[in-house]
Amino acid sequence: MVVPPLLRAVIMGPPGSGKGTVSARIIKHFGVKHLSSGDLLRDNMQKRTEVGILAKSYIDQGQLIPDDIMTQLMLNEIKDLDRYNWLLDGFPRTVAQAEALDKECHIDTVIDLDVPFETIKCRLTARWIHPASGRVYNLEFSPPKVQGIDDITGEPLVQRDDDKPETVSKRLQAYDAQTKPVLEYYRKKGLLKSFSGTETNKIWPHIYAFLQTKLPDVSQKDAANPSNKKKIPPLEK
Numbered sequence: 001m002v003v004p005p006l007l008r009a010v011i012m013g014p015p016g017s018g019k020g021t022v023s024a025r026i027i028k029h030f031g032v033k034h035l036s037s038g039d040l041l042r043d044n045m046q047k048r049t050e051v052g053i054l055a056k057s058y059i060d061q062g063q064l065i066p067d068d069i070m071t072q073l074m075l076n077e078i079k080d081l082d083r084y085n086w087l088l089d090g091f092p093r094t095v096a097q098a099e100a101l102d103k104e105c106h107i108d109t110v111i112d113l114d115v116p117f118e119t120i121k122c123r124l125t126a127r128w129i130h131p132a133s134g135r136v137y138n139l140e141f142s143p144p145k146v147q148g149i150d151d152i153t154g155e156p157l158v159q160r161d162d163d164k165p166e167t168v169s170k171r172l173q174a175y176d177a178q179t180k181p182v183l184e185y186y187r188k189k190g191l192l193k194s195f196s197g198t199e200t201n202k203i204w205p206h207i208y209a210f211l212q213t214k215l216p217d218v219s220q221k222d223a224a225n226p227s228n229k230k231k232i233p234p235l236e237k
């Protein structure tokens with residue numbers, strides 16, 4: 001029996017573009033392992049590890065964590081996933097990180113959420129998260145069933161300190177200066193697949209159709225649901 005190669009995917013996009021939201025759908029449908037650099041850092045901050053304490057000083061300023069620390073942290077986690085299909089979310093965010101990742105493994109595809117900055121700014125002030133799981137809510141787009149409470153565990157939701165408007169502006173500047181060149185890096189390698197739009201629900205069917213060419217849908221409900229095959233409206237330009 002020929003075993004298909006494992007998928008090594010990255011999801012990119014500015015802060016608030018919907019990486020976490022789309023990743024949750026990808027996990028549900030395609031059963032990949034998801035590794036989010038932001039969730040990993042927040043977990044370290046909550047546990048007050050050495051990395052967590054250091055990371056907090058950068059995150060609170062809307063700055064990126066230094067490449068060597070971030071790369072070591074992520075590559076260490078990636079090692080444990082070598083038997084699975086995986087999706088990296090939030091890493092790499094600089095060309096140096098992308099080069100370090102390339103030395104360790106071959107990336108197959110990079111999903112880029114191309115969402116305008118104006119759309120993002122108001123989304124982030126309405127974002128609430130469940131820190132332990134990384135589950136993400138939005139007061140307008142995807143509210144929890146009970147305000148301020150995680151749907152699954154019943155635990156309280158929190159707002160991220162770095163979602164304050166002034167920190168968001170700095171994060172968007174960091175994205176422009178340090179992360180956009182990573183898109184170019186992957187574009188040159190022919191790996192970049194960009195999805196443009198202002199609404200996750202309109203972008204998602206395109207991502208779903210793209211990933212279906214690489215992996216089977218493992219979600220029971222949708223695998224049996226012929227409505228999947230409905231026509232996908234074109235993306236916004």
Ligand SMILES: Nc1nc2c(ncn2[C@@H]2O[C@H](COP(=O)(O)OP(=O)(O)O)[C@@H](O)[C@H]2O)c(=O)[nH]1
Pocket residue numbers: 013014015016017018019020021022123124126127128136137138139140141142198199200201
């Ligand atoms: N209004 C609106 N909010 C969205 C949409 N997609 C995601 N969100 C919310 O926007 C915020 C940022 O999304 P998230 O997935 O956390 O983005 P990330 O920072 O790229 O991981 C969260 O509160 C989401 O619930 C959308 O299409 N419309």
Ligand SMILES: Nc1ncnc2c1ncn2[C@@H]1O[C@H](COP(=O)(O)OP(=O)(O)O)[C@@H](O)[C@H]1O
Pocket residue numbers: 014015016019020037038039041058059062063064065066070089090091092093094097162171
């Ligand atoms: N690959 C990375 N390199 C450097 N800093 C990072 C990286 N990933 C996350 N961070 C830090 O953690 C913060 C939160 O990351 P993340 O949760 O991915 O934000 P968002 O999902 O809103 O884009 C970033 O603003 C940055 O300070």
